Amino acid sequence: MTADPSARRGIPDATVARLPEYLRALTGFAERGITSVSSEELAAASGVRSAKLRKDLSHLGSYGVRGVGYEVDHLAYQISRELGLTQDWPVAIVGMGNLGHALAAYSGFATRGFRVVALLDQDEALHGQQIAGLPVRPMDTLDALVAEEGLAIGVIATPAGSAQDVCDQLVAAGVSSILNFAPCVLVVPDGVDVRKVDLSTELQILAFHEQRKALASAALGPVAKGVAK
Amino acid sequence: MTADPSARRGIPDATVARLPEYLRALTGFAERGITSVSSEELAAASGVRSAKLRKDLSHLGSYGVRGVGYEVDHLAYQISRELGLTQDWPVAIVGMGNLGHALAAYSGFATRGFRVVALLDQDEALHGQQIAGLPVRPMDTLDALVAEEGLAIGVIATPAGSAQDVCDQLVAAGVSSILNFAPCVLVVPDGVDVRKVDLSTELQILAFHEQRKALASAALGPVAKGVAK
Numbered sequence: 305m306t307a308d309p310s311a312r313r314g315i316p317d318a319t320v321a322r323l324p325e326y327l328r329a330l331t332g333f334a335e336r337g338i339t340s341v342s343s344e345e346l347a348a349a350s351g352v353r354s355a356k357l358r359k360d361l362s363h364l365g366s367y368g369v370r371g372v373g374y375e376v377d378h379l380a381y382q383i384s385r386e387l388g389l390t391q392d393w394p395v396a397i398v399g400m401g402n403l404g405h406a407l408a409a410y411s412g413f414a415t416r417g418f419r420v421v422a423l424l425d426q427d428e429a430l431h432g433q434q435i436a437g438l439p440v441r442p443m444d445t446l447d448a449l450v451a452e453e454g455l456a457i458g459v460i461a462t463p464a465g466s467a468q469d470v471c472d473q474l475v476a477a478g479v480s481s482i483l484n485f486a487p488c489v490l491v492v493p494d495g496v497d498v499r500k501v502d503l504s505t506e507l508q509i510l511a512f513h514e515q516r517k518a519l520a521s522a523a524l525g526p527v528a529k530g531v532a533k
Numbered sequence: 534m535t536a537d538p539s540a541r542r543g544i545p546d547a548t549v550a551r552l553p554e555y556l557r558a559l560t561g562f563a564e565r566g567i568t569s570v571s572s573e574e575l576a577a578a579s580g581v582r583s584a585k586l587r588k589d590l591s592h593l594g595s596y597g598v599r600g601v602g603y604e605v606d607h608l609a610y611q612i613s614r615e616l617g618l619t620q621d622w623p624v625a626i627v628g629m630g631n632l633g634h635a636l637a638a639y640s641g642f643a644t645r646g647f648r649v650v651a652l653l654d655q656d657e658a659l660h661g662q663q664i665a666g667l668p669v670r671p672m673d674t675l676d677a678l679v680a681e682e683g684l685a686i687g688v689i690a691t692p693a694g695s696a697q698d699v700c701d702q703l704v705a706a707g708v709s710s711i712l713n714f715a716p717c718v719l720v721v722p723d724g725v726d727v728r729k730v731d732l733s734t735e736l737q738i739l740a741f742h743e744q745r746k747a748l749a750s751a752a753l754g755p756v757a758k759g760v761a762k
Contacts, residue, residue, distance in 0.1 A: 316582065317580055318580060318581045318585065321580045323738075324731070324733075324737040324738060325734070327737070332718055332729075336718065351546055351547060352547045352550075353547055356547065386741070387737050387740055387744075389737060389740055393736075393740050401635070402631045402638065403632075403635035405631035405635075407732065412732055413732070416733040416736070417740065418733060456743050457739055457740070457743060459736075480746060481742060487639075487640055489561055489565065497742045499739055500561075502553070502557050502645075503636065503730070504553075504639075504645040505553040506712050506728040507642065507647055507688075507712055508552070508618060508646075509616075509728060510686055510710040510711075510712060511617045512549050512615070514709065515616075515620075517724070
């Protein structure tokens, strides 16, 4: 563990969990041609308070310049490097239903440091079919993918019923990081990281704001509500 | 705004953004039959520090019991109520490509307080086709959906090129919360909330841990590496 610069500098897990959010906000600023942002602007775009943001970024040795803020491109690079995204991570997607199809075609992975190197499915009828420029492979090619492509991250996009079986096969082949889109809890041995994606998380945040708007609108009464609309 | 209990109690936006994560962790505990958790356990499952978790939950008036912790079901209910999830939010999904198909069939929405009431697409060829038990409708039925179903939340699952056009139509019909899966930035008037989903966020967190494992493994050398594997 001593060889890990992040662990040495002690970046808290909670900070790590927020770094992708900062990177997403910075990418948004860059897309709109904005080259520098204040900590307040970046904090607002990331949904945190600016004091928290400044503390998080100080763990990366990034402090911004008073009156100028942070340079968008440079900070995005620093965060990318910290997250290990300046190298190219080979990813395999397992489960070629609608979600697997959508993920295979998702352009956001490539621009974020991930390369989809393989698509797999347990269904023999799909093997050899081309999706987003890649052939669907059988599960028994996993060992070769780990050995030849350095595959380290597996994405599970199967139904809940087959997710644990697929997970076990990924782990047996040596894949040590798993992103689970299936709506179920996976059991893995120590040393394997699993993250579960819940597509309703963002909807829940919207619902909170929607509720707030509805209550404010009700308080203003029907006339003002019509105007506010 | 004075009618809004959350605003009165002043729940910070950053806390709101973490509530879905706590709810997800609590659902995970409940699925495994666990009825009470300590703040440390819940914090670890949510990726925050326990002091932060306790402070966040204190905004909800929830303090846990020393030596016992939090009751899983009750805390999940309190968070759901705060997020406005104890009522049923009608949701429409626009764009019936692979991602739209996957979202239409996603069982996680229904269990989180969201009801998919309509599927829409600009492509006439799809109209009337049944997906996950609902017919695909044309965009000009949006006004009726807002009036009759109380539709308040729209999910955009179109390609980037048509996302702004679809967003404008949702806003014109009176939809005031938008969840954007298209890889682009949307422009909306004041009073409309937009959240952008980046499917690579969780992959980025995995990449960080994967990098840490790779560096630790390299430091231990080839022999120990073999053992650690």
